[in-house]
Structure formats: C-alpha cells, structure tokens
Amino acid sequence: MRTEALMGAKSGREFLQRLDSTPREIWYGDEKITGSVSQHPAFGGVAKSIAALYDMQLKPELTDVMTYESPTTHDPVGTSFLQPRTREDLAKRTAMMKAWADFSGGMMGRTADYLNSSIMAMAAAKEFFGKGERDFASNVSKYYEYVRENDLILTHTLINPQTNRGVGPSKQADPFIAARVADKTPDGVVIRGARMLATLPIADEIMVFPSTVIRSGQDDVPYSIAFAVPVSARGLKFICRESFSEGESTFDHPLASRFDEQDAVVVFDDVVVPWDRVFILEDPDRANRVNDATGAIVFMAHQATVREAAKAEFMAGLMTMVAETIGADAFPQVQERITNVLLSAETMKAFLRSSEAGAKTNQWGLMTPDYAPLNSARNIWPRLAPDFAAVIKQTGASGLMAIPPEGILGSGARPDLDRYFQAKMADGEERVRLFKMAWDASGSSFGGRQDLYERFFFGDPVRMASAYYSWYDKEPYKQRVKELLHRGD
Numbered sequence: 001m002r003t004e005a006l007m008g009a010k011s012g013r014e015f016l017q018r019l020d021s022t023p024r025e026i027w028y029g030d031e032k033i034t035g036s037v038s039q040h041p042a043f044g045g046v047a048k049s050i051a052a053l054y055d056m057q058l059k060p061e062l063t064d065v066m067t068y069e070s071p072t073t074h075d076p077v078g079t080s081f082l083q084p085r086t087r088e089d090l091a092k093r094t095a096m097m098k099a100w101a102d103f104s105g106g107m108m109g110r111t112a113d114y115l116n117s118s119i120m121a122m123a124a125a126k127e128f129f130g131k132g133e134r135d136f137a138s139n140v141s142k143y144y145e146y147v148r149e150n151d152l153i154l155t156h157t158l159i160n161p162q163t164n165r166g167v168g169p170s171k172q173a174d175p176f177i178a179a180r181v182a183d184k185t186p187d188g189v190v191i192r193g194a195r196m197l198a199t200l201p202i203a204d205e206i207m208v209f210p211s212t213v214i215r216s217g218q219d220d221v222p223y224s225i226a227f228a229v230p231v232s233a234r235g236l237k238f239i240c241r242e243s244f245s246e247g248e249s250t251f252d253h254p255l256a257s258r259f260d261e262q263d264a265v266v267v268f269d270d271v272v273v274p275w276d277r278v279f280i281l282e283d284p285d286r287a288n289r290v291n292d293a294t295g296a297i298v299f300m301a302h303q304a305t306v307r308e309a310a311k312a313e314f315m316a317g318l319m320t321m322v323a324e325t326i327g328a329d330a331f332p333q334v335q336e337r338i339t340n341v342l343l344s345a346e347t348m349k350a351f352l353r354s355s356e357a358g359a360k361t362n363q364w365g366l367m368t369p370d371y372a373p374l375n376s377a378r379n380i381w382p383r384l385a386p387d388f389a390a391v392i393k394q395t396g397a398s399g400l401m402a403i404p405p406e407g408i409l410g411s412g413a414r415p416d417l418d419r420y421f422q423a424k425m426a427d428g429e430e431r432v433r434l435f436k437m438a439w440d441a442s443g444s445s446f447g448g449r450q451d452l453y454e455r456f457f458f459g460d461p462v463r464m465a466s467a468y469y470s471w472y473d474k475e476p477y478k479q480r481v482k483e484l485l486h487r488g489d
C-alpha cells in the first residue's frame with residue numbers, strides 16, 4: 001500500500017490539504033478568500049466531490065483503470081495523463097474518464113481529465129512549440145511531467161473579455177483589457193489584463209491558451225501567448241459569480257450542492273510568468289495552430305464526448321424515473337420525448353466508438369481517435385443538450401414545483417407530505433427527492449448554468465459550425481453530384 005507522501009496519484013485528502021494551504025486570491029462579492037477554500041460554502045461541496053474523484057484513483061478495485069505506472073518514478077499516476085500508444089491504452093483512458101463522468105452524471109465538466117488530456121497531447125507534440133533560445137518544447141514536456149507526478153488539477157482560460165466583439169483585443173478602447181504581454185524581464189513575461197471564463201477556480205494551476213476556434217492576426221501579437229502559472233501567482237485574481245450551490249442540503253439541491261464548479265473572470269495584475277512556464281510567446285501562427293497541430297483538440301474532444309455520453313445517459317435515466325413515478329410513462333408523447341434523449345445518448349456513444357475504431361497513431365506517436373466523429377460530436381452536442389431540460393419540464397410539469405424544503409420532513413406537515421405528495425411509484429419523501437434532482441438538472445440556477453455550459457463550453461457553436469464547414473472535405477460528395485449531372489443516358 002503506497003503512502004500519501006509519495007509522488008503520483010493523490011488522495012482526496014491530499015487534494016483538500018493542497019487546496020486549503022495554497023494561498024490564492026478569489027473574490028466572492030466583497031469577500032476576498034485567500035485560504036481554507038474547502039470550508040467556504042460556495043466551494044465546499046464541489047471540493048468534496050473532487051476529493052471523491054481523487055479517492056477513486058486509490059480504490060483497490062479501481063486502481064487498474066484509474067492509474068498506470070509513471071514512466072519516470074514507477075509510482076501509479078492518473079490514467080488521464082497516459083500517452084496512449086495502443087488501442088488498449090485508449091480504451092483504458094475511456095474507461096477512466098467514464099468512471100469520473102458517471103460520478104456526477106456528467107454534471108462536472110471540468111474534472112481534471114479534461115485538461116490533463118490537453119497537456120498530455122501537447123507534451124507528446126513538444127517539438128511543435130520550438131526549441132529556440134527559450135526551449136518552449138522542453139517547457140511543455142517538463143510541465144506535463146510536473147502536473148502528472150503531482151496529480152494537479154488545472155483550470156484554463158481561452159477567451160478575451162466580452163467588451164466589444166466587433167473588433168479584436170488590440171482594437172478595444174483599452175488594449176490592456178484582454179490579457180497580454182506587458183513586459184519581458186529576466187524573471188519572465190509580465191502579463192496584464194483579463195480573460196474569461198475559468199471554470200473551477202479551486203484548481204491548483206491555470207493554463208492560458210489560445211481558443212480552439214478564434215484565430216489571431218498580426219495585430220494580436222501581444223495576445224498570442226500560452227503559459228501556465230500556479231493559482232498562487234502574485235497578481236492573479238479570480239472574480240467569481242454567485243454560487244449556485246444553494247447551501248449544503250443534498251436533499252434540497254442534490255446536484256448543485258455537490259457539483260457547482262464555479263466560473264470566474266481571471267485578472268492578471270502584472271503576473272510574472274517564469275520563463276520555464278511560457279509555451280507560446282507573441283506568435284499568432286503557433287497560437288492559431290496549437291490545438292490542431294498538437295492533437296490536443298482531439299483528446300479534449302474525446303474526454304468531452306465521454307462526459308457527454310455519460311450525461312445523456314444520466315438525464316435519460318432521470319426523466320424516465322420522473323415519468324414512471326407519476327405514471328406518465330405510458331403516454332406516447334412522453335415516450336417520444338424521452339426517446340429523443342435516449343437517441344442523444346446513443347448518438348454520442350456512436351461517435352465515441354467510431355472515433356476509437358478509427359484510431360491511428362498521429363505524427364507525435366500517440367494512438368489518436370479519429371477526429372471526424374469527435375468534431376461531429378462537438379458540433380452536435382450544443383444542438384442536443386438544450387433539449388434535456390425541456391423534456392424534464394414537459395414531463396415533470398407542476399410536480400417540479402412540489403418540492404418543499406428539507407425541513408418539511410420533520411415538520412407538523414409531514415403527514416400531509418406523506419399523503420399528498422406520494423406518487424404511483426414513490427412515497428412522498430422519495431418523490432420530492434427525485435423531483436428536486438430533476439429541477440436541479442433543468443430549472444434551478446445550477447440547471448440553467450448547465451444548459452449554458454453545454455451550449456458554449458467548447459466554443460461558440462456558430463463559429464464551430466463555420467469551422468466544421470471549412471474543415472469538412474465535401475469534395476467527394478460534390479463529385480458524385482457532378483458525375484450524375486453530366487452522366488450520359
């Protein structure tokens with residue numbers, strides 16, 4: 001049995017200790033949170049959930065799936081860091097990611113495997129970053145190893161503040177609103193400005209990378225950067241939205257109280273990024289190509305598709321239970337709506353399987369899923385997922401408002417709850433419990449944020465669709481039309 005002091009896959013306790021002992025600047029309204037983050041009501045629930053994910057890695061029955069042997073220390077390290085060389089490696093990655101996604105019913109989008117997948121792929125493609133005076137290639141591979149061996153969790157931010165989308169960052173009234181290079185010193189690169197959005201400000205480190213969709217031009221040189229710093233970096237601030245966790249009652253807010261990851265605007269107040277943490281510097285061409293050329297986009301899309309399949313399955317289960325509980329499952333329109341969600345689950349799984357069946361070794365030596373199904377999954381998901389909340393609302397109807405706070409269970413009105421809240425397939429308490437979960441998944445502030453997240457987390461769906469249109473090789477299809485147009489009778 002390994003001791004916690006070893007490098008490699010960490011326990012939940014180790015994560016929580018790290019979280020509480022790492023100084024950081026998180027703004028929650030007028031409150032400046034600098035320590036003991038896991039004790040804060042806005043973060044405690046999700047911190048506990050992340051700790052539980054870490055603990056899964058160390059469960060004897062799961063370690064084979066959740067960890068592999070570090071190539072440097074031979075200690076077990078998290079499977080999402082595994083650089084897949086074979087189809088078996090790829091299958092192991094999928095199994096690990098699915099186990100984590102199922103833990104939250106796919107409600108946590110930013111479990112560590114998302115960005116671990118990205119940095120894993122970039123490290124394999126380290127030559128892409130260049131070996132000039134600063135040897136960015138070696139910076140990337142050392143950073144990957146550092147994150148892997150310490151089992152860190154990353155947040156990231158790709159997008160400039162939403163000031164004026166009609167022009168790029170250099171054309172804003174204040175060219176220092178978007179985070180950019182302000183200076184270069186012997187200690188590192190000084191970054192000034194802001195980025196949005198960073199989900200999970202309780203991470204250990206933040207990666208700043210170019211968007212997977214938006215392209216930079218020569219005007220954008222000072223903004224064309226990629227780097228990573230610890231959340232404790234001097235001058236780094238996270239400005240959080242209101243918490244949607246709604247307190248600690250898992251009865252009242254079964255999803256929000258556990259899985260509200262938080263989102264923050266990130267301010268870089270002259271943050272010094274040490275030279276060994278700089279990956280791309282004032283280089284629009286590399287910034288534009290990094291996600292595609294390194295394969296990072298494929299592995300992030302792979303993780304996202306696993307989670308999306310898990311979420312579609314969970315939502316289908318949830319709405320089936322809602323329908324069955326009140327005896328609405330026999331109505332054909334209810335069946336049709338739930339069938340649509342089942343079809344979404346099968347669609348995502350089909351994309352996933354197809355991507356894995358078509359996996360090939362990429363130019364950097366990684367067994368890489370076929371991007372065509374994953375890019376399709378990435379584009380179709382924002383069209384499918386928003387329907388889930390609608391189906392829950394159409395099915396649960398007024399029952400979604402028959403959800404008194406937990407205190408009712410011990411109140412004088414309990415006999416009324418037992419009598420009037422019972423349903424065909426559940427007693428009063430169980431029905432309220434289920435319908436609270438259904439509301440949390442579809443209509444609470446947490447549910448609303450889930451809807452927004454699924455629409456946007458992987459980029460603006462409009463520009464993703466344009467990018468898909470340009471990327472897709474439509475020529476063979478056109479050829480068939482041309483051939484038929486001019487076929488002699």
Ligand SMILES: Cc1cc2nc3c(=O)[nH]c(=O)nc-3n(C[C@H](O)[C@H](O)[C@H](O)COP(=O)(O)OP(=O)(O)OC[C@H]3O[C@@H](n4cnc5c(N)ncnc54)[C@H](O)[C@@H]3O)c2cc1C
Pocket residue numbers: 110156157158159162165196197198199200263449452453456457458459460461462463
């Ligand atoms: C809940 C949530 C969590 C997120 N977490 C993260 C995170 O952890 N890390 C991270 O980096 N990002 C995160 N994001 C941000 C995400 O990457 C962006 O939402 C996404 O890239 C779209 O950018 P935007 O939100 O700035 O929208 P905008 O670009 O401001 O778009 C606003 C509207 O204008 C339209 N529009 C804007 N520009 C154009 C254009 N040039 N052509 C056509 N239409 C245009 C869009 O279609 C949209 O309708 C998160 C987003 C959400 C909602």
